[in-house]
Amino acid sequence: MNGDICMQKHRDLTLKRLQTFQKLLESKIYTKAMPVELSHFAAPGRIKVEEAMHAQYQTVTLGTRFQPFWSTHWFKVHSIIPNDWEGQEVHFLWDSSSEACIWVDGQPKQGLTGSNNGYSDDPVRSAFPVVLKATGGEVVNLMVEAAMNNFFGISTSDPRKNEGIGWLRQAELAIFDRNVWNIYWDYVIVADMARYLPQDSPRAGQALFAANQMVNTIDWDDLTSFQLAREIAAEFLSQTNGEGQHRLSVLGHAHIDTAWLWPIAETKRKCVRTFSSALNLMESYPQFRFVCSQAQQLNWIKLEYPALYQRIQKKVRAGQFIPAGGTWVEPDTNVPNGESLVRQFLYGQKFFDQEFGAISEIFWEPDVFGYSAALPQIMRLAGVKYFLTQKLSWNEFNKPIRHSFLWEGLDGSRVLAHFPPVDTYNSLATVKEVLFNVKNYQDHERSKESILLYGYGDGGGGPSVEMLEQIARMGNVDGLPLVEHRSPQDFFERLEHDLKDPTVWVGELYFENHRGTYTSQAAVKLGNRRCEEKLHDVEFLSSLAMLFSKSPYPFEELLELWQQVLTNQFHDILPGSSIAEVYQDAKAVYKEVLANGDQLRKKALKSLLKESEGYTLVNTLGCRRLEVIPLPEGSSGQQVIDTGEILGVVEIGPYQLQPLETTKKQENRIVQIIEDQHGFTLENDFVQVKINMNGQITSLIEKTNHRQCIAIHEFANQFVLYEDLPYDYDAWNADIYYAEKIKHRPVANQIRIVESGPLRVKIALEMKVGKESTLKQTISLTAISTQIDFETWVEWQESHSFLRVLFPLNLRSSFATYETQYGWVQRPTHYNTSFDLAQFEVPAQRWADFSEPDFGISLLNNCKYGYACHGSVLSLSLLRAPKDPDPNADMGAHHFSYALWPHALTPQLSTVWWQAAQFNQPLQFVKGLPVQNDLQLFMVNAPNIILDTIKAAEDGDGIVIRMVEVAGIHTKSVLYWKNEFLLVETCDLLERKLESVAHSGKKLEIDFKPFEIISLHFHAD
Ligand SMILES: [Zn+2]
Known part of the structure; x- marks a missing residue:
């Protein structure tokens, strides 16, 4: 050994030397x-x-x-x-x-x-x-x-x-200077291995020696020294792994948020910049694979940058540009309803299939704030069997204990899930990250396979030459995992084959973070809910018009409206975490969808009704309904209210249009209201409600079961304003400490009776909230129900405040039940473990329920998504006031409703699903009479089987209906229909035939498993 160039044994100083030399090398590129x-x-x-x-x-x-x-x-x-x-x-x-x-x-x-x-x-x-x-x-x-x-x-x-x-x-x-460039990347890999391998590992020492030797060898004036230095690197990097080494599939990717800290208009350009960069890299790096999710983004390119789109299509055919994900956008999965999630896949997969000749078997959701328990079944029925995310690495309380596992949903459907162990979807493909990936992987005992997603992201960008140069040198190097470019499909197939004795995670993948996103930007949540309902109604009415009046079905118009709604379900729009401009755009979209939806509704009704003096009652839900409604002017009813309207009781069958007069019922039961010095007593045959002068419920007796529903000495409908100052991520986070600091307990400063029965009683109240805000509310009870409605208007001008309404209940249970898409989930009402504690605020759809085995109370809402139930206090999140990234988030006027519904039996067995649906979509009448008396398509005989969707089949042949078991019970049901159909088939969510169905006459017996979704295709006659 030549003593002059003997490496000196001071690791830290040698590493500093390597760093200094690296900068010099870089400056000479x-x-x-x-x-x-x-x-x-x-x-x-x-x-x-x-x-x-x-x-x-x-x-x-x-x-x-x-x-x-x-x-x-x-x-x-x-x-x-x-x-x-x-x-x-x-x-x-x-x-x-x-x-x-x-x-x-x-x-x-x-x-x-x-x-x-x-x-x-x-x-x-x-x-x-x-x-x-x-x-x-x-x-x-x-x-x-x-x-x-x-x-x-x-x-x-x-x-x-x-x-x-x-x-x-x-x-x-x-x-x-490509020569210097090549040496530079050789050097970076070797030096990084010296830096980041465990200090006591043989390969760390060997890497330190090799990198140091490269420094000693390079003579800037002698080009032959460059070659010698490369040979030193080559010798080190050519030492390969044993067979037991971990295998890392690297996937180029750019997480492009469809809107976030920029509006959609900028996203389109982010796509252009990112996709064109990726296409360029494919020319120089033939192994490079680029995964692209979100059909919407590709559709923008198709429509607005057709030449770029052609280049993409070419690289898709070559297998380098890989469309994946299966959905229209990467959607939030807390707020969209079941049918929205279905449509994310239906229109996403349809796009991938039409444009690129194949659907995706992978649901690509790296960055979403919690994953609904309904998803595995929806994925399976949409041709998807693999699931990818990494977001749960952000959990505040419990980090994921698995990276490769089977995820089992509500109904028992399973998909293979993988969380890339590097804990980011924006890796830079460095040695440091590759080593962390292996170290952090939780499933070494079960599989050798994992994914690394590399490329700049969130705002696009994607993979760079620097990343590709590093990957090119890491293929099979002793000390590093085996690194290979691979498509996500290849990866998942390898994992499926390799994963031994997989563990199973059952139920939702609750995200222990970003809990404010159930509530922030209330208007976007409201817009989404109303649009989901509007499209549901239009599809039913247009189907009816198609079958009864031979009217053309508005396929294109509906597709466009759905796509607009689905785009707004993107995981930074609907959760409320975007900038103000995004919400101005979203507001305009909802306005347009609702207006165009109204036009389509009118068009369908026009062909179903004849011009005449009378009115038709329209029930767009799959349940029989008995309701108190305001009747058209000039009708006879049972109670005149202060608006001059007349209230009456109507009854109508599921999915039915009937002349209003034939639905009217003379109601003999009454509701009364009495005022005394303590407040008001509202009473009908089912409940007695006492409300104090503060507007709070002090007693609620359910008479049939003799139950006091309110906790003793407590007040329900209790508003509380908390300080809401997240330590980070203002619009995203409601942190666990918020409940410690109450800013204000608002109570009514005015309260009076506005309706006195006999069909409905109502009181109105007003209060100041916080320093600047006001809240007005009406509380009403009808003669025919136990349900108490709270219609609320808030002028909201707070800062970093969280307004909630609390219902301390006289019930005891260790769990509460919450509506999720096409079913429900149960969550603890205590903080026993860190998993329980983490769920101090949870997402739900239209209802939450707190019940003992024989009796309970549901809290319904018409546009809210955040709930909590701790001890015996059930509460609903109403408004937040984050200041970043939108400084004016949620400021101004809000109008929302919630309702308290005491009921016997548990929610699984009760009709809470229908109760919430009716609360959200009040019965409406329209002018004109039906063209025929019995305008009705389908009926199901079991209340827990929800006929949720009736639409024209995507292939233009007949009708597709979707039925769901929502109570969690094996159920034998019978479906009846009135029209002639040639053929009935079961189909998946993409409307691909599963099997033919033999039926007798116009009815079909169907057996459901708990939470099973069944779609039927009725071919036209
Ligand atoms: Zn994102």
């Missing part, structure tokens, strides 16, 4: 550079390239700052490669401290991401290869479209973060 001619056009908005090509440009210099934030600036770049650059690889280098895109001949070629990008101070993608081997004298003409925002938009909470955005720092041509 580009040798010569020259400025380009640059001219600039400040665009009026996000314009087309054609418009930008013909605009007026003016000369501009480096150092200029382009503003305002969110503005678009186009640049024309002109240069001639010098003759003495002959033979060199030439790159264009650009840094506008913002996002940008290179255009050549009117086509997007590659995204660029400058400094101050949210990931780092330095640019993460600044180079665009112009020519691999210059001849000298080539004319370079490019266009750059720069968007004055970074990956993460513009910070709304910390303006200092934005100070660096929009500065033009670099615009030049430069010679790229």
Whole structure:
């Protein structure tokens, strides 16, 4: 051994030496550079390239700052490669401290991401290869479209973060030294292994020696030394693994939030930048695979950037660009209802199938705030058997104890789930992350396989050359896992084969974080709920019109409306975690969907009704209904109210249209209200309710079962305003400590009777809430039900406050029950374990229920999603006031309702599902009489079998209906229908035939398993 170059044994100092040398090496990748001619056009908005090509440009210099934030600036770049650059690889280098895109001949070629990008101070993608081997004298003409925002938009909470955005720092041509580049990445891998392998491992020592030897070998003036240094690296990196090594499938990916800290309009450009960059990389790195989820994003490219879309289709055929995920967007799964989740898959898979010839077997949801227990069945019925996320690594209380397991849903359906162990979907594919991936993997005893998702994400970006160079060197190196580019389908098939004795996780994958997202941005939740109902109604009425009146079914219009609603279910729109502009867009979408939905409803009704003097009552739900409703002007009824309207009782069958007059019933039962000095007593045959002058319920006696429902000495309908100051993630998080600090307990300052029976009694109250807000409420009870309704209007002007309404109940149970999509889940009412404690706030659909085995109380809502039940206090989350990322989130007027429904039997057996449906969708009448007397399609004989959807079949042939068992009971049911159908088949959620069904006459016996979803296709006659 030559003593002069003997490695000195001081690990830390040697590592510092390696770091210093690495920076020097990096600085030599580009040798010569020259400025380009640059001219600039400040665009009026996000314009087309054609418009930008013909605009007026003016000369501009480096150092200029382009503003305002969110503005678009186009640049024309002109240069001639010098003759003495002959033979060199030439790159264009650009840094506008913002996002940008290179255009050549009117086509997007590659995204660029400058400094101050949210990931780092330095640019993460600044180079665009112009020519691999210059001849000298080539004319370079490019266009750059720069968007004055970074990956993460513009910070709304910390303006200092934005100070660096929009500065033009670099615009030049430069010679790229591929020799140095290659050595640099060899060196990075070896040095990182020295740094990040366990210090006491043989390979860490060997790596330290090899990297240090490379430093000693490289002589900047002697090109042969470069070759010697590469040989040192090659020798080290060629030492391979044993057969037992972990196998890591690396998947290129860009998590592009469909909207978040930027509006949808910017997302489309993020897609262009990201997809064009990925396509470029595919040319240089044939092994590279890029996974792309969210049909909506690909559809935007198809419609608005057709040439880019063609390039994508070509690479899909080549197996490099891989559409995956199966859904329209990556949706939130707490708030959308069951049919919405179905449509996410139906329209997502349909798009993938039509455009790329195959559906996806993988549900791709890396970044969603909790996963409904309904999903495994919905996935299975939509052709999906694999599930990927990593979000639960963010759990605050309990980190996932498995990374590869079977996930079993409500009905027992199972899918194979994998959580990439690196705990991010935005890995940079470094040695450090690859090693952490293996160390963190919880299932080594069961499988050798795991996934690493690499690529800049959230705001798009995707994989970079730096990532690919590192992966290229990590294939089979002793000390690292086996690293291979693989498609997600390949990965899951390998995992399925390899996973031994898998563990099973049963039920929801509750996310122990971001619990404020059940409540933030109330208007988007309200909009989503009303649109889901509207589309449900329109589909039923249009089906009826198609069958009874031969009216054409509005396929295209409905598809477009559904797609708009589904897009807004994206996991940062519906949860309420986006910027203000996103919610302005969402509001406009809901307004349009509701208006267009109304038009379609009217059109369907027009063909079902004849113009005449009378009215028709329309029941769009699958249950028989008996309700008190306001009747049309001039009708005879039983109670005149202060609006001048007349109340009457009507009764109608499921999914039925009937002349209003034939549905009216003379009601003999009455409801009364008495006022005394303590408050009000509301009483009918079923309940007696006492309300104090504060507007709180002090007693609620259910008379049939002789039950006092309210906890003794407690007050129900009790409003509490808490301080709501999350330590992080303002709009996302309601932290466990919020309940410790009460700011205000608002009570009524005015209260009076507004309706006195006999069909309905109602009191109205007003109160101040907090410092600036007011709340008005009516509390009503009809003669025919135990249900107490609370209709509420709030003018909300609070800051970092959480308004909840509490119902301390005289019941005892260790769990409460909450509606989830197509069923229910139970969650603890105590904090015994960290898992119980973590669920201090939980999502639900339209109801939560707190019951003993023979009696209970449901709390219904018409647009809310956050509940809690601790001890015996059931509560509903009403409003929050986060200030980031939307400083005005939830400020202004709100109108919502909730209801308390005491009932015998448990919710599984009761009709709480229907009770909540009716509460959300009050009966409506329309002018005109039905074209025939009995406009009704289907009926089911079991109350727990919900006929939830009636729609035209996607293939245009007949009707598809969806039925669900929602009580958790094996059930024998009979479905009846009235029309002639040629053929009945069961089908999956994509409406693919499962099997033919033999039926006798116009009825069909169907056996349901608990929570089973069954879709039937009735072919037209
Ligand atoms: Zn996301």
